[in-house]
Amino acid sequence: AQTDVPILITGESGTGKELIAQLCHLKSNRHGRFISVNCSALPAGLFESELFGAEKGSYTGAYQQKIGFFELADNGTIFLDEIGELPYEMQAKLLRVLQEKQIIRVGGIEHIKINARIVTATNRNLEEEINKKKFREDLFYRLNVIQLRLPALREREEEIIPLAKKFLKDFCQKYDKQIKGFTSDMEKQMNKYLWPGNIRELRNKIEQAVILSNNEWLNEKDINISTLSNTYSLQKSDLYSSMLNQLPENITIAKKMITEQFEREFICYHLLKNQKNVKQTAEKIGLYRQNLYKRINDLGIDKENIS
Secondary structure, three states, rough: OOOOOOEEEEEOOOOOOHHHHHHHOOOOOOOOOOOEEEEEHHHHHHHHHHHHHHHOOOOOOOOOOOOOHHHHHOOEEEEEEHHHHHHHHHHHHHHHHHHOEEOOOOOOOOEEEOEEEEEEEEEOOOOHHHHOOOOOOOHHHOOOEEEEEEEHHHHHHHHHHHHHHHHHHHHHHHHOOOOEEEEEEHHHHHHHOOOOHHHHHHHHHHHHHHHHHHOOOOOOOOOOOOOOOOOOOOOOOHHHHHHHHHOOOOOHHHHHHHHHHHHHHHHHHHHHHOOOHHHHHHHHHOHHHHHHHHHHHHHHOOHHOOO
């Protein structure tokens, strides 16, 4: 936290990446502001002016000079959330700012020095995005000096109940409720549930329960979560265990193999279902005919010998 190097925070949506970024700022020696920018929420045409600012009259509607997020974060920290959503053409401009530590407002000519520490976050696999030519490799190495991976809530079961109790206390105070806690069965269910929405989902469930419940102790009816299809045991899941043992350990390669196998089986199944008529199959599964022909060729499917 007390260095100036870029930090890349990775993890699933809802794991608390922005909270970690704020903590890095609070623990730093910087006295400027913490500016949070959600890259996925910015309109594509406004990225540059929002990040770097714009001079008066530089575009339609620019009636006055606009100060960008980088200037606002001078001597502080700028947090770029969902950095994987940054348009490819903007990535080169961001890279230049990181290298030169200065910006030029849209429509301007003056180089403005900035001293903002950059922290980014993503729920995407940026290495995969690089392979797909959707993210610049040089920018990735600039941003990925220090990487902090936030594990999913299901990977830190011991934190579920303490977090739930913290949220319960906060929301009871906010909504003037006198709820004492959770039943033991409810706590067991919360520990078994996989929380696909992570901490954000847990927080929302607790807030909803506090608002709607009049019980002294929150139970399974107050916090409606299903564990039937969500529980996972490596020991009990024989189907997945045998399959996973045959896959390479590299997740990118394994994912590619599984995806291709699924796609091959899926296309063959629907070709048979549609009497091997490619046009009809394409319409049914939502592909253009030429794209389906391409996938059949890429996957090495001999449609005449499907049975």
